[in-house]
Amino acid sequence: MKPGEHPEFFRWPAPEGRSRESTIRLDREGRFWHDGVRVEHPGMQRAFASWIDRHPDDGRFILQNGYDWTYFSVDDVPFFVRAIRVTDAGVSVLLSDDSEEALDPASLAVGENDAVYLRVKGGRFEARLTPEAQTQLAPLLIETQAGEPALLWGGATYPIRPRE
Secondary structure, eight states, rough: OGGGGGGGGSSSSOOOOOOOOOOOOOOOOOOOEEEEEEEOHHHHHHHHHHTTEEEETTTEEEEEEEHHHHHHHHSSEEEEEEEEEETHHHHHHHHTTTTTEOGGGGEEEGGGGGGGEEETTTTTTTEEEEEHHHHHHGGEEOOOOTEEEEEETTTTEEEEEOOO
């Protein structure tokens, strides 16, 4: 049993001489920084991306690997859609933590600079499409008669709302 499986894991104090607060930051482009220096190591980038979670008590973003956890800051969203996959079965998104899941078309929203956002991980988190992924989504986008953007898939039209 990993310590993270214990019901009190997130309530345990930090190890002696350490803090649960960190200087780790995820910027608007999906890059991790530590102490103001960009994290360049690909393995560390993948690890951080796969450890993203929310603290169950206060909802703040944390990095947790099942053995320890720390708070970190997020400039925009905690996940990024790196690619869109369209098959006969549906549309899926490949996320920055290397997971893949079905796109929830009802959660699509347009934000600043026409960036496209959606809910992921069962709706627990927001993600933003990278420019590459947004380009891959473009063939499925239409403009409604009212001039609003929408996703057309499987004969259904899903309005894309403004991001709140």
